[in-house]
Amino acid sequence: MNTISSDTILQLEDVSLGYGDRVILSDLNIRVRKGEVVALIGGSGSGKTTLLRAATGQIPPMRGKITLYGQDMATVNENTLRDLRQRMGVLFQQGALFTDLGVFDNVAFPLRELTHDSESVIFDKVLSKLDAVGLRSAAHLKLSEISGGMARRVALARAIVLEPELILYDEPFAGLDPISLGMTAQLIRETADRLHCGSVLITHDIEESFNIVDYVYMVGQGKLLMAGTPDELRASDNPYVQQFLHGSPQGPVVFEYPDTPHFQQWYQHRKEHLK
Numbered sequence: 001m002n003t004i005s006s007d008t009i010l011q012l013e014d015v016s017l018g019y020g021d022r023v024i025l026s027d028l029n030i031r032v033r034k035g036e037v038v039a040l041i042g043g044s045g046s047g048k049t050t051l052l053r054a055a056t057g058q059i060p061p062m063r064g065k066i067t068l069y070g071q072d073m074a075t076v077n078e079n080t081l082r083d084l085r086q087r088m089g090v091l092f093q094q095g096a097l098f099t100d101l102g103v104f105d106n107v108a109f110p111l112r113e114l115t116h117d118s119e120s121v122i123f124d125k126v127l128s129k130l131d132a133v134g135l136r137s138a139a140h141l142k143l144s145e146i147s148g149g150m151a152r153r154v155a156l157a158r159a160i161v162l163e164p165e166l167i168l169y170d171e172p173f174a175g176l177d178p179i180s181l182g183m184t185a186q187l188i189r190e191t192a193d194r195l196h197c198g199s200v201l202i203t204h205d206i207e208e209s210f211n212i213v214d215y216v217y218m219v220g221q222g223k224l225l226m227a228g229t230p231d232e233l234r235a236s237d238n239p240y241v242q243q244f245l246h247g248s249p250q251g252p253v254v255f256e257y258p259d260t261p262h263f264q265q266w267y268q269h270r271k272e273h274l275k
């Protein structure tokens with residue numbers, strides 16, 4: 001039975017993810033539709049970046065099925081995977097701009113690499129995307145001449161310049177001042193509405209993201225803790241959800257990295273050497 005509806009862009013069905021034999025997240029059921037902005041929230045080390053890696057085909061699921069644009073990721077070959085990735089924009093946590101290229105050329109890079117657009121088309125597209133992030137008049141600058149927050153906005157312009165069908169944002173609000181933060185949130189919403197693309201937003205910023213997202217998936221304790229609209233999460237009496245939403249240090253959210261046999265092995269080994 002095909003469980004994918006035509007407007008579904010990304011779907012995870014009963015997916016477990018991890019590295020080697022260590023399971024990080026299990027039994028994930030997630031769906032992102034066209035035009036929808038979805039937030040992925042959870043504590044540090046809960047597996048959010050791991051989930052993004054799985055969605056982009058960088059790591060295979062240990063169990064379950066990941067479908068992107070209707071294609072089962074487990075069955076696609078390298079060429080198809082490359083095509084699928086081209087229809088996807090990713091804004092990584094560390095903006096990952098090319099330091100030897102200036103602002104304009106960084107945003108132009110995907111167009112020059114992946115399209116046959118003429119330089120005059122590229123000129124218009126890049127300036128329009130820089131305009132969208134408020135940096136049109138910074139097009140001529142070198143990366144060494146812009147601030148960290150501006151660099152993140154350049155990275156955002158680059159992530160949307162190909163007008164992708166799915167955009168993955170890894171902590172787009174990190175390191176932004178309150179004005180840039182609000183502007184970036186609005187831009188993410190407007191981009192989704194205008195391109196009718198799906199958007200996945202990894203974030204710790206509950207307040208800002210809840211203003212613009214349609215749906216929230218909250219991960220923790222190795223699983224999906226809750227899925228729902230921002231209002232449903234706010235109304236939830238799940239203690240983990242409440243602790244996370246209110247940023248309380250007391251509660252079920254574990255701050256400590258979990259003890260593992262690998263750590264114990266390393267610890268004993270080190271101790272032996274100290275004797």
Ligand SMILES: Nc1ncnc2c1ncn2[C@@H]1O[C@H](COP(=O)(O)OP(=O)(O)OP(=O)(O)O)[C@@H](O)[C@H]1O
Pocket residue numbers: 019024042043044045046047048049050051
């Ligand atoms: N390449 C890897 N190999 C082995 N383990 C990894 C690897 N990458 C991440 N992990 C482990 O997977 C777990 C989840 O990490 P992940 O980066 O997905 O968390 P996160 O929710 O994005 O965290 P943060 O909010 O701190 O960025 C962590 O315990 C981490 O140590």
